[in-house]
Amino acid sequence: MNDRRLTIMRLLDSRKKFTARELAERFNVSVRTIQRDLDYLQQMGVPLYTEVGAHGGYRVLPNRILPPLQLTQHEAFGLFMMIEYLEKVPDFPYGSIRAHLAEHYFSSLPSDVQDMIIRMRQHITFHQYHSVQPESLTTKILSAAVEKREIEFLYSSRSGTKNVVACPIGIYYENGYWYMPAMKHERVLLYRVDRMQQLNILNRLDNSIPTLKDWLDSEDKRVSVEVVLKFTDFGARLAGSDTLFNSVQYNEWRGQVPPEEFPFIARRLLSYGPEAKVIAPRQLQELIMEMLKSSLSQYVQ
Numbered sequence: 001m002n003d004r005r006l007t008i009m010r011l012l013d014s015r016k017k018f019t020a021r022e023l024a025e026r027f028n029v030s031v032r033t034i035q036r037d038l039d040y041l042q043q044m045g046v047p048l049y050t051e052v053g054a055h056g057g058y059r060v061l062p063n064r065i066l067p068p069l070q071l072t073q074h075e076a077f078g079l080f081m082m083i084e085y086l087e088k089v090p091d092f093p094y095g096s097i098r099a100h101l102a103e104h105y106f107s108s109l110p111s112d113v114q115d116m117i118i119r120m121r122q123h124i125t126f127h128q129y130h131s132v133q134p135e136s137l138t139t140k141i142l143s144a145a146v147e148k149r150e151i152e153f154l155y156s157s158r159s160g161t162k163n164v165v166a167c168p169i170g171i172y173y174e175n176g177y178w179y180m181p182a183m184k185h186e187r188v189l190l191y192r193v194d195r196m197q198q199l200n201i202l203n204r205l206d207n208s209i210p211t212l213k214d215w216l217d218s219e220d221k222r223v224s225v226e227v228v229l230k231f232t233d234f235g236a237r238l239a240g241s242d243t244l245f246n247s248v249q250y251n252e253w254r255g256q257v258p259p260e261e262f263p264f265i266a267r268r269l270l271s272y273g274p275e276a277k278v279i280a281p282r283q284l285q286e287l288i289m290e291m292l293k294s295s296l297s298q299y300v301q
Contacts, residue, residue, distance in 0.1 A: 151182075168180050
């Protein structure tokens with residue numbers, strides 16, 4: 001496919017119409033040449049259709065099949081590996097297309113590249129813990145966040161199952177779980193998606209809801225307390241791969257933490273065992289000791 005046809009393919013979309021004469025003038029070729037180009041693109045599977053009349057022209061169907069990517073061999077290898085990895089992430093938004101995409105993309109590659117990918121797959125794998133979600137909700141949540149619509153769902157928490165109405169900001173994936181920050185009663189609350197079920201998108205809009213990027217970049221205005229942690233050498237190595245404590249330096253971690261987050265911090269620190277110690281504040285020390293006593297009491301006769 002020549003460069004002109006590639007450019008025409010990128011120009012045409014469902015929102016714009018071009019006449020053959022407009023395209024001919026744009027590329028400084030004859031109308032007949034453009035018509036041959038358009039015939040070629042149709043034979044390639046680009047779903048062009050013509051609107052007749054004074055305001056007619058060529059455009060593509062709104063739900064069109066996009067053209068294949070023009071990639072180098074190394075880029076093709078990298079893209080296929082990315083698809084392989086994404087297949088391991090559960091409940092990925094619009095995830096039902098992943099297997100089809102991998103198969104369709106693979107079948108379009110030259111046989112020598114296919115053979116190399118088959119051999120590469122024997123030497124790479126992706127291991128990661130994933131939560132088990134009875135129904136995939138990420139696509140619905142993402143759609144509601146983009147449209148700034150409220151959602152209603154059942155949520156399983158420690159206090160039981162409750163009905164929640166909130167406006168999602170977005171979703172993010174961390175340590176095997178999808179999380180949804182959402183605005184509820186002018187506060188942002190964080191929900192684990194695998195604890196949600198029976199989700200419905202409501203009609204009410206709230207254009208004041210920030211994007212996920214804006215929310216993540218915003219300053220936390222809650223009152224915070226400085227937390228100081230001391231890690232052993234081994235603990236510091238573990239913390240290096242922990243998104244919460246990976247800023248540890250010289251076996252010490254310091255950060256401003258709202259007291260409301262202490263239970264979460266305490267549970268995370270308990271997983272380090274003797275490899276991490278709370279230096280300050282005393283409130284966090286006492287919370288960890290209470291959790292340890294509660295755990296030990298199960299084994300005391």
